[in-house]
Amino acid sequence: MHKLKDIVRPTTLIVSSKLNEVIGLDLTIASETFQHTGSFKFRAAYNLALNVPNEEILTASSGNFGQALAYACRLVGKRCTVVMPDTSAQVKINAVRGFGATVDLIDTKTVGRNERVAELAAQMPHAYHASAYDDQFVIDGNSTLGYELAGREFDVVIVPVGGGGLISGIINGLNHNKDNAAVYGAEPLLGNDATRSFRAGRLIPNEIEPMTIADGARTISLGNLNWPIISKGVKDMLEVPDETIAAALRMYYDLANLKCEPTGAVSLGAVLENKELFEGKKICVVVSGGNVDAEVYAKLIIKPLLNTEVR
C-alpha cells in the first residue's frame, strides 16, 4: 500500500501572465484539477481509506468526495457505498460507479441525506461512516496541500469553502510549517453559512441546502472539527455571488486555459469581488477541482449567468 505522500499528485502551480494582466494582481493558481479523480478530495479520501480499520466505508457526497473515496477504496481494496443526491452532476455519478462503488441515489426533496445514511449505517454495522469534511482523517489528508503551499512566500492563500475540510487542512498544513500566509475563505453568497458563522463567532448553519452553481459548496454547515480551526485560522471570509463565480470560471477558460468546476472558481471570484484587499500581495488562489458536466460548462463559457462587467 502506498503512503499518502507517495500517491498524492503534487498540486499544479500555474501562473498566467494574461490572467494577471487583466486582473492587475500577482496570482498563482494552485490547481487540484489534475489530482487523482480531478479534485483535492482524493487527498482526504485516500488518507481515510488507508487508515480506518474498517473494510467497508459509507459516505454521503454530492460527488467529488464520493468519486475520490470510491477510487481510494479501490486502491486499498475496501468496499465503498456513496449516497448521492439525484441532482448530482452526471459525470460525478458515473465516475463513482466506474470506480466500483455502490451508488445510492436519493431525492433530497423527500429524503434527508443524513436520514438515508443512518438507514444504510444500520444495515452495514461494520462500515465506517465518513464525512466528506468533518473527520480528522479528512482534515489531515487535506493538510498535505498546506504542506505543498508552505514556504512559497505567498502573502495570501484563498480557498473555496463548503464544509470546510479543505481550508482547515490548509490552515493546519501551513501552521505546521510555520508559514504565515493569510488564509481567506471564499464562499458562495447563496450558501454563506461560514461567513455568517465567522462574523458571529459561533457555528450557524444554512436553513436549506443552498442552490449555488458551486455544487461542491452546497453544504448545510461547516463541520464541528473544522469550525475551531477556521474560526481561529482564517483571516476573513469572503462571499461571492454566483454570477462572479461564473465570470471567474470563464476567465480561467479564456486567459489561463484552465478547465475548472464552478466550486473551484469561487476563490478567484473572491479576488474579483475584493481586488483592493490584495493589491501588491503575492496571492495563491486554490482551485479545488475540475469536474463539471459538459453541458453546464459549455453554457458557462459561452454566456455568463448575468451581463456582469466583472470580466
Next chain:
Amino acid sequence: MHKLKDIVRPTTLIVSSKLNEVIGLDLTIASETFQHTGSFKFRAAYNLALNVPNEEILTASSGNFGQALAYACRLVGKRCTVVMPDTSAQVKINAVRGFGATVDLIDTKTVGRNERVAELAAQMPHAYHASAYDDQFVIDGNSTLGYELAGREFDVVIVPVGGGGLISGIINGLNHNKDNAAVYGAEPLLGNDATRSFRAGRLIPNEIEPMTIADGARTISLGNLNWPIISKGVKDMLEVPDETIAAALRMYYDLANLKCEPTGAVSLGAVLENKELFEGKKICVVVSGGNVDAEVYAKLIIKPLLNTEVR
C-alpha cells in the same frame, strides 16, 4: 534579458488514471497549454526574438505563433507585425493585439499569405521575416521541449504536426540527450502532406490550405529545414480524421480535466486510431496548445463532429 531556459515554463506532465483506464494504455500528457501565451510556440518565438539582430519582426501566423511572437517581442522590447487570415480564432487575434503587435488581417481567398508578407517586407526593409516553423531559431527554441522529455523513459513520443517546427525541435532535443524514444508525427487527415511526404521520401505540399478543425495544422507544407530532420528522425507519421480529433479533445475534457485546442488533441487522436501500435509502451502525448474560442469548444464538448464510437 532572460535566457530562454530561464523564461520558458516547464511543460506540465499529467497522468490521468481515468483516461488511461478508458483507453487501456500508459499515457503521460505533456501539456503546453500552460506555457506563456498558451502554446509551445512561445519557446520558438522567444528564442527568435531574443537572438535575431533586427529590432522589428514580421510573421504570418494563424494565431499561436503570432501571439507568442507578439509577447516575446514585448518582453525583449522589439516591434512586431503579424499577418493573420481573417478566419483565425477571434481569441487569437485579440491576444496578438493585446500584446501590442500590429495585426494585418487578410482574406486568404483573395490574397496569398506569402504575397502579403512579401508586400509588407518590402515596406519594412529592416524587419526580420520569421517563419512559424521553417527557421533555425524556431527549431532550436522548440528543442527545449525535447530536452524536458528526454530521460523520462518514454518508449514513444507523439507530436502534432503542422509545419513541423515542434516535432523537429523535439527530435533534436531528444537526440542531443541520447534519448531513443520513438517519435511519431500526428497529422490531420485533411491536411496530410507530411504523411504523404514521409511515405514518398520527398517533400510534397498540400494543394490548398486544408480546412481541418486543427487550425494550427492548416499548413501547406513542412518547412525546408524541418523536412530532413523529420524524414530521418520520425518513426512514422499517423493520419487523424477530424472526428477523431474532436473525440480526443472531448476525452481530455471528460477524463483528464484538460482544456486543449483541436490541434493539441491530434496526438491523442493518433493514439485512438492506432492503439495496437502502442500497447505495453510508455507513451508521451504532446498537447501543443490550449487556445480555442469558447463557441467552438462548447460545441465540441457537447456534441462530437460525428457519432463516432471512438469514445
